[in-house]
Amino acid sequence: MDPVLDRIGELRVVPVVVVDGADEGARLADSLVAGGLPVAEVTLRTPGALAALEAVAAQPDVLVGAGTVVTAAQVDQVVEAGARFLVSPGLFEPVVRRAQERGVPILPGVATASDLMRAVDLGLDVVKLFPASVVGGPAAVKALSGPFPQMRFMPTGGVSAANLHDYLALDAVLAAGGSWMVDRALVTAGDWAEITRRTREAVGLAADPSY
Numbered sequence: 001m002d003p004v005l006d007r008i009g010e011l012r013v014v015p016v017v018v019v020d021g022a023d024e025g026a027r028l029a030d031s032l033v034a035g036g037l038p039v040a041e042v043t044l045r046t047p048g049a050l051a052a053l054e055a056v057a058a059q060p061d062v063l064v065g066a067g068t069v070v071t072a073a074q075v076d077q078v079v080e081a082g083a084r085f086l087v088s089p090g091l092f093e094p095v096v097r098r099a100q101e102r103g104v105p106i107l108p109g110v111a112t113a114s115d116l117m118r119a120v121d122l123g124l125d126v127v128k129l130f131p132a133s134v135v136g137g138p139a140a141v142k143a144l145s146g147p148f149p150q151m152r153f154m155p156t157g158g159v160s161a162a163n164l165h166d167y168l169a170l171d172a173v174l175a176a177g178g179s180w181m182v183d184r185a186l187v188t189a190g191d192w193a194e195i196t197r198r199t200r201e202a203v204g205l206a207a208d209p210s211y
């Protein structure tokens with residue numbers, strides 16, 4: 001597997017962040033590092049998302065990815081801003097192929113077996129399951145793993161401290177993604193301490209030996 005994806009598999013949890021501008025990006029990255037989780041998927045959902053991505057990428061100890069990448073042009077933009085992995089809400093071949101041309105791993109969103117057949121055809125071995133809670137949660141991972149035993153999943157959408165265990169307990173789950181640690185309201189309120197607290201809690205849950 002790609003070494004960046006291996007690292008995501010070691011970290012086990014990927015915070016999905018909505019930040020606007022370099023200052024929020026840098027503070028968010030500091031908060032995640034303080035919580036013991038040096039990884040962030042910076043979503044392209046704010047006017048200052050690329051500046052935020054660059055600010056996170058400037059911290060060499062943080063593995064930064066870009067989320068909500070929906071066009072091939074955005075692939076180029078986020079790779080140039082320093083993204084080391086890409087996440088997309090769905091599976092769109094031009095986006096996947098552009099990421100492959102740029103040599104950056106991409107986790108496209110899948111929700112059905114048909115999506116997974118396209119993922120296999122594109123040579124992918126890790127995908128995002130999205131929106132995980134809506135398409136069946138851990139039961140969907142188990143069911144989709146039957147015909148695709150080689151595929152690893154990053155469930156995202158509705159993951160929280162309350163159900164993280166249910167996903168991470170499955171061998172097919174590489175890592176789980178979510179925004180619960182880095183809720184946008186906490187960022188806008190500047191409540192970095194609460195972000196660090198939730199992050200530390202998630203790290204503790206992921207490290208629980210009973211998994």
Ligand code: 3PG
Nearest residue numbers: 016156157158178179180
């Ligand atoms: C995503 O972009 O993957 C989701 O918005 C994250 O889902 P969550 O907010 O339910 O964690």
